[in-house]
Amino acid sequence: MSHDFTVLIVEDDFHVGRLHAGFVNAVPGFRALPPAPTAAQALNVIHAQAPDLVLLDVxxxxATGLDVLRRIDVDAMMLSAASDPETIRKALRHGALAYLIKPFSAQLLESRLRGYLRYRRLLAETGTLSQDRLESAWQALHPAAAATGPRPGSATETAVLSALAQGGDQSTADVAKAVGISRTTAQRYLQGLADDGAVVISLRYGATGRPEHRYSAAKP
Structure with missing residues (x-):
């Protein structure tokens, strides 16, 4: 993606809001707006600045964060100490993409934000989606419980994306050579990035008639 997603944190505790803003700003691809301490201020900011994502306390x-959630047409996640089943069911019923119970770690919030980034990439395409791609987008928002930290091999993933950012479509061998990894490893990372929507796969037919997979960075 060529721009940072803007995130509004709705939190009445100044110190907690500033802490969560720091968590958000530490994740590549995201930028926190100044936290809003009240529902009224949150609605004003949402209407004026149209953030990509809202992180709401209950x-x-x-008012309650649930009241705000019902009144906005913006992607939202709940960050709250409210842990009773009824509140959680209401939040999910009214469209919360995730619910994090305080206190939570920076790693857990980072995992949800990274999942949201993949979710947006997967749903950024025009036209219709396949069921498999829809399932991938949904799973990106709800990663396995064990996967609460950065994905292993993220440095290699970044290197693969950097190689593709040089422009043009490239083969597995091209990427492997540029990054300094085996073709098998390059293929694994390229396929994973394609599943996330960060990489586009195309086919090129050579003289033998056998198609070769080519990879390019997805357009923002």
Missing amino acids: YLPD
Whole structure:
């Protein structure tokens, strides 16, 4: 993606809001707006600046986060100490993409944000989606419980993306040579990035008639 996703944190505790903003800003691809301490201020910011994602507390001084959730047409996740089943069911029923119960780690929030980034990539295409791609987008938002930290091999993944960013479609061998990894490893990373929507696969037919897979960075 060529731009950072803007994130509004709705949190009445100044210190907690600043802490969560720091968590958000530490994840590549995201930029936190100044936190909003009330529901009224949150609605004003949402209407004026149209953030990509809202992180909502349930307990606010002038309304509940659930009230805000019902009134906005913006992607949202709940970050709250409210852990009763009824509140969680209401939040999910009204469209929350995730629910994190306080206190949570920076790694857990990072995992959800990275999943959201993949979700947006997968749903950025025009036209219709296949069921498999829809399933991939849904699973990106709900990673396995064990996968709460950065994905293993993220440095290699970044190197593969950097190689593709040089422009043009490239073969597995091209990427392997540029990054300094085996073709098998390059193929694994390229396929994973394609599943996430960060890489586009095309076919090129050579003289033998056998198609060769070519890879390019997805357009933002």
